[in-house]
Amino acid sequence: MKRHPKALPLHVAISGAVAVAVTVTWAVTGGGYFWPGWILLVLAYLLLQHGMLWRWRNRPADFFLQLDWVLVNGAFLFVAAFVMVPLGGDGMVIRGVIYGALFGGPIGLVAWLLQARFSSRGAKQLEERIGELTRTRRGALDVQADELRRIERDIHDGAQARLVALSMQLGRAEEDLEDQPEAAQLVRQARGQASAAIAELRALARGIAPPVLADRGLAAAVEALAAYSATPVDVEAGVDRRLPLVIESAAYFVVAESLTNVAKHADGATAQVSLRLRDDALMVEVADNGPGGADPDGGGLSGMRRRVEALDGSLILVSAAGQGTTVQAELPCE
Amino acid sequence: MRVVIAEDHALLREGIVAVLRENQIDVVAQAEDADGLLRIISGHKPDLAIVDVRLPPTFTDEGVRAAIEARERHPEVGILILSQYVEPIYTAELLAGGQSGIGYLLKGRVGDVPEFLDAVRRVADGGTALDREVVSELMQTRSKADDEPLDALTPREREVLALMAEGRTNAAIAEAMVVTPGAVEKHISHIFSKLDLSASDDDHRRVLAVLTFLRANGEARD
Numbered sequence: 001m002k003r004h005p006k007a008l009p010l011h012v013a014i015s016g017a018v019a020v021a022v023t024v025t026w027a028v029t030g031g032g033y034f035w036p037g038w039i040l041l042v043l044a045y046l047l048l049q050h051g052m053l054w055r056w057r058n059r060p061a062d063f064f065l066q067l068d069w070v071l072v073n074g075a076f077l078f079v080a081a082f083v084m085v086p087l088g089g090d091g092m093v094i095r096g097v098i099y100g101a102l103f104g105g106p107i108g109l110v111a112w113l114l115q116a117r118f119s120s121r122g123a124k125q126l127e128e129r130i131g132e133l134t135r136t137r138r139g140a141l142d143v144q145a146d147e148l149r150r151i152e153r154d155i156h157d158g159a160q161a162r163l164v165a166l167s168m169q170l171g172r173a174e175e176d177l178e179d180q181p182e183a184a185q186l187v188r189q190a191r192g193q194a195s196a197a198i199a200e201l202r203a204l205a206r207g208i209a210p211p212v213l214a215d216r217g218l219a220a221a222v223e224a225l226a227a228y229s230a231t232p233v234d235v236e237a238g239v240d241r242r243l244p245l246v247i248e249s250a251a252y253f254v255v256a257e258s259l260t261n262v263a264k265h266a267d268g269a270t271a272q273v274s275l276r277l278r279d280d281a282l283m284v285e286v287a288d289n290g291p292g293g294a295d296p297d298g299g300g301l302s303g304m305r306r307r308v309e310a311l312d313g314s315l316i317l318v319s320a321a322g323q324g325t326t327v328q329a330e331l332p333c334e
Numbered sequence: 335m336r337v338v339i340a341e342d343h344a345l346l347r348e349g350i351v352a353v354l355r356e357n358q359i360d361v362v363a364q365a366e367d368a369d370g371l372l373r374i375i376s377g378h379k380p381d382l383a384i385v386d387v388r389l390p391p392t393f394t395d396e397g398v399r400a401a402i403e404a405r406e407r408h409p410e411v412g413i414l415i416l417s418q419y420v421e422p423i424y425t426a427e428l429l430a431g432g433q434s435g436i437g438y439l440l441k442g443r444v445g446d447v448p449e450f451l452d453a454v455r456r457v458a459d460g461g462t463a464l465d466r467e468v469v470s471e472l473m474q475t476r477s478k479a480d481d482e483p484l485d486a487l488t489p490r491e492r493e494v495l496a497l498m499a500e501g502r503t504n505a506a507i508a509e510a511m512v513v514t515p516g517a518v519e520k521h522i523s524h525i526f527s528k529l530d531l532s533a534s535d536d537d538h539r540r541v542l543a544v545l546t547f548l549r550a551n552g553e554a555r556d
Contacts (some may be wrong), residue, residue: 163442164418164444168444169349171444171445172356174353175356190445191445194445198441198442202418202419205419211421212419212423215395216395220423223423224421293394
């Protein structure tokens with residue numbers, strides 16, 4: 001629901017101006033029965049509605065909101081009736097009750113119905129908005145995963161391939177320079193530089209989007225990770241199909257980070273990695289028998305948590321001192 | 335020696351062809367994709383196929399898949415895989431059949447012409463040539479997992495076996511480890527006996543030892 005930020009102050013100002021105008025008019029025309037009281041009542045009632053709308057704009061539209069609405073309206077009209085009656089003359093208790101019932105009842109009821117309609121419309125809009133945000137966020141992450149893959153390919157087919165071709169040409173030049181050892185030495189050094197650049201690009205590209213992940217899927221990539229990890233790792237990979245790239249990347253990232261942490265902080269420990277696919281979510285677990293006591297806000301862990309939460313997943317860390325460390329991530333995948 | 339090449343990147347294909355031709359190796363055919371590779375292997379029956387891991391249309395691991403298929407149809411053709419990445423998982427897959435004549439090198443190694451030519455000749459002759467980075471990753475894996483046949487080896491013997499897997503000769507292993515060739519021979523005979531390789535043909539035992547080493551790795555992944 002769109003609201004102008006200045007709507008309520010403007011409403012108050014206009015109401016004030018009208019109230020002053022009618023009161024002045026009443027005074028100028030000789031006083032007597034205070035008829036502007038009725039106008040003031042209506043103005044106050046409208047202001048009250050506007051005020052409640054503003055005050056409760058973020059409350060869920062449930063039974064209690066409607067109850068509050070009715071109670072406030074009823075109280076207002078009941079008090080208003082008692083204020084109006086003395087201005088009108090005698091029999092104030094009886095007339096107060098009659099006015100209170102006459103105004104309070106129907107107006108409260110109408111207000112309740114209006115409110116129920118507005119708030120359910122608001123809730124529906126909120127729901128639609130959340131759905132839209134979830135979709136677009138997921139879309140953005142999918143695009144990002146594809147982009148990273150594209151960058152990896154660009155490096156592979158572009159700069160890396162050119163450097164490899166350069167290294168081949170330098171190698172051939174080196175062969176031709178057999179009879180000029182000094183020149184051959186220079187060329188050999190240049191080839192060494194090219195090889196170092198190739199190695200750096202290789203590490204970079206592998207970090208951006210591990211080729212084995214895209215080629216062979218999560219289970220194979222995690223097994224490769226485990227195989228090259230500095231710690232002995234047992235893998236139980238219960239994933240027999242390809243998942244969206246963004247989910248696979250996040251799961252791979254969690255396993256890679258966790259195994260890096262094991263190697264860094266739990267020297268001599270062994271680790272167990274398990275991947276399980278449920279109907280609606282991928283469960284990733286990395287457990288070690290190291291010293292435990294991991295910092296939940298450490299750089300590695302908070303990075304993992306951000307990445308998992310961006311996919312509406314959750315990450316749990318269990319790491320009591322002396323009990324080893326377990327990282328569990330749940331990644332929803334429809 | 336007759337060689338075919340499957341590489342989709344023109345610059346690299348031309349580079350490899352130039353290196354080979356300048357060294358009197360006959361490049362009989364070239365392909366740009368997996369189907370082309372299978373066709374030229376069937377058509378030319380080369381001694382060796384040099385294959386890029388990534389080939390069209392999906393640019394993932396078609397090269398490895400095509401090489402495995404070519405292996406099944408023509409077991410006598412040596413396969414030398416070139417890649418820009420170290421992925422021992424592909425080597426393990428290629429070796430799953432238990433044959434020799436398999437190589438896996440990083441593309442950057444082609445620039446080291448003598449080493450590259452050495453690998454080309456070795457694989458064409460039925461030997462192995464594994465990139466030293468692949469071997470070092472495999473060794474790192476092996477040193478911590480429990481593989482029964484390899485468990486019996488001492489660290490020194492593992493080192494020798496790793497160098498054998500790269501395809502080095504006894505003299506080259508001796509040089510790399512700064513020991514005498516006699517010491518290397520002793521290590522190798524220990525490796526053979528610990529791996530139960532008592533066959534008479536020394537070259538074949540060498541290949542089998544390396545295969546044991548690599549297969550242990552392949553099984554660890556299954």
